Amino acid sequence: MKRWLMCLLLWSVSVIAASAQTQAPQKVNAPDERYKADILIVVAHPDDEAFFTPYAVKALNDLHKSVAVIFATRGGSGGNRYRAERGPAMANEREIEARAACTKLGIRNVWFLDGKDSASQNVLDSLSNWGHGANLEKLVALIRLTRPEVILTHHPGIFIGENHGDHQATGVLVFEAFDLAGSGAVFPAQLSGAMTHYEAYLSNLRPWQAKKVYVASEAEDGKQFDGTGPTYSPREISPLLKKPYWRVAIESAMAHQTQFPEDIERMSKMSDEELEKIMNDPNTGWWGDPSTLIFGKSVVGGGATDPVFSHIDEIPVNPASQVTSSCDPGRKPELPRVELGGPWQFYSNFYPAHGLCHLKIAATPEIGIKAGSTLIVPLVVSHDPAKPAQLSLTARLPEGWKTGPGDLKFTLPAEGSSAVSVHVETPALSAEQLKKALPQEVHVGTEVDGKPAGEIVLKVALRGGGLPESL
Numbered sequence: 287m288k289r290w291l292m293c294l295l296l297w298s299v300s301v302i303a304a305s306a307q308t309q310a311p312q313k314v315n316a317p318d319e320r321y322k323a324d325i326l327i328v329v330a331h332p333d334d335e336a337f338f339t340p341y342a343v344k345a346l347n348d349l350h351k352s353v354a355v356i357f358a359t360r361g362g363s364g365g366n367r368y369r370a371e372r373g374p375a376m377a378n379e380r381e382i383e384a385r386a387a388c389t390k391l392g393i394r395n396v397w398f399l400d401g402k403d404s405a406s407q408n409v410l411d412s413l414s415n416w417g418h419g420a421n422l423e424k425l426v427a428l429i430r431l432t433r434p435e436v437i438l439t440h441h442p443g444i445f446i447g448e449n450h451g452d453h454q455a456t457g458v459l460v461f462e463a464f465d466l467a468g469s470g471a472v473f474p475a476q477l478s479g480a481m482t483h484y485e486a487y488l489s490n491l492r493p494w495q496a497k498k499v500y501v502a503s504e505a506e507d508g509k510q511f512d513g514t515g516p517t518y519s520p521r522e523i524s525p526l527l528k529k530p531y532w533r534v535a536i537e538s539a540m541a542h543q544t545q546f547p548e549d550i551e552r553m554s555k556m557s558d559e560e561l562e563k564i565m566n567d568p569n570t571g572w573w574g575d576p577s578t579l580i581f582g583k584s585v586v587g588g589g590a591t592d593p594v595f596s597h598i599d600e601i602p603v604n605p606a607s608q609v610t611s612s613c614d615p616g617r618k619p620e621l622p623r624v625e626l627g628g629p630w631q632f633y634s635n636f637y638p639a640h641g642l643c644h645l646k647i648a649a650t651p652e653i654g655i656k657a658g659s660t661l662i663v664p665l666v667v668s669h670d671p672a673k674p675a676q677l678s679l680t681a682r683l684p685e686g687w688k689t690g691p692g693d694l695k696f697t698l699p700a701e702g703s704s705a706v707s708v709h710v711e712t713p714a715l716s717a718e719q720l721k722k723a724l725p726q727e728v729h730v731g732t733e734v735d736g737k738p739a740g741e742i743v744l745k746v747a748l749r750g751g752g753l754p755e756s757l
């Protein structure tokens with residue numbers, strides 16, 4: 287008994303001594319300024335930083351801004367056109383190449399998320415393959431670490447062009463993270479505050495609200511983005527470097543040996559004059575002139591085309607208060623109705639949920655696919671959940687295109703929303719035909735229980751190759 291009492295006393299004394307110790311004043315360290323970025327570039331793959339490298343050269347050297355880069359994947363799929371390595375081994379090499387490309391620009395702070403290359407145009411394939419939630423958490427942590435004013439990323443939208451699902455998924459993650467990183471209620475383990483000197487699981491970051499997001503698009507029709515954001519000229523001569531911005535950007539791109547070794551070898555043998563001729567030609571140049579940074583979202587004042595850093599010192603509005611569903615006034619609430627499904631349906635929910643009312647999207651839903659392949663038109667039918675419904679579709683197709691076997695009549699179960707798809711066989715085209723092929727429209731008329739439920743229109747371009755519509 288006495289022994290037990292002694293232990294208790296000793297324990298109490300040690301607790302009192304420890305608490306007295308923790309009450310002593312301690313130095314509170316500020317966030318590390320070495321990692322503070324004015325501009326954070328978030329792109330999908332090693333080499334995608336090139337969407338923004340001429341602007342990064344301008345920002346670093348002549349606007350005196352700090353720049354950091356995040357890659358969503360390490361580039362482990364696709365071919366290695368340089369040497370033997372593939373898959374994970376090639377990803378190890380591409381990480382080094384990406385870091386080398388950024389170093390050539392003067393960017394030291396480079397991170398990678400855990401996305402895995404997904405060879406599809408469907409953003410949902412990429413988000414699923416990556417592990418959407420874990421990568422969003424990681425991106426939010428990196429935004430809180432780098433504390434950017436402006437984020438540059440890919441357009442989260444579907445266009446005729448490369449239309450890579452990984453690019454779109456990166457844009458999706460950025461807009462989500464932009465809205466979340468400033469909230470103290472989101473991923474709280476990142477924001478715990480210092481509790482001990484040797485914190486193993488808690489990050490002691492701070493909430494951070496970036497001010498603006500601009501995006502780049504790989505749509506073939508780049509003209510549609512004229513006037514949608516501030517512009518700059520990649521041909522402009524840097525007052526500090528005494529050479530055009532594109533010149534430094536090209537030198538940086540030469541680090542990507544496993545991606546385009548033939549171009550690197552060809553260009554490395556060119557004189558400055560020869561290189562300049564190629565880069566200044568709209569048909570062969572890598573960057574448009576002027577180049578537009580497409581406005582995505584802002585929590586400070588000013589218009590879409592104002593300079594990137596205008597209003598940047600304003601105290602931001604909480605983006606959560608901007609969430610609105612009013613930016614899609616054309617959406618019909620009545621039943622029955624038929625809408626495009628799959629990734630189009632996702633985006634119709636995503637834009638209003640993140641207040642992206644002004645982001646330029648395709649005027650008519652569109653996609654490019656390989657000539658001779660099957661076009662999938664996913665549909666979502668909203669109808670009375672109390673009883674089964676009869677869906678009847680009528681496809682109006684370009685000459686030589688045809689739907690698969692069957693008469694496009696469906697009995698839908700008693701549920702609020704049913705998913706169906708129309709498969710359209712497209713014609714194989716010769717190289718000569720492909721050169722002249724213009725986008726065509728696929729029309730699908732819809733009737734539910736004999737009542738018209740709208741017409742779906744999809745603009746489709748046939749190409750010689752490219753990524754599949756979906757995996």
Ligand SMILES: [Zn+2]
Nearest residue numbers: 330331334450
């Ligand atoms: Zn890419």
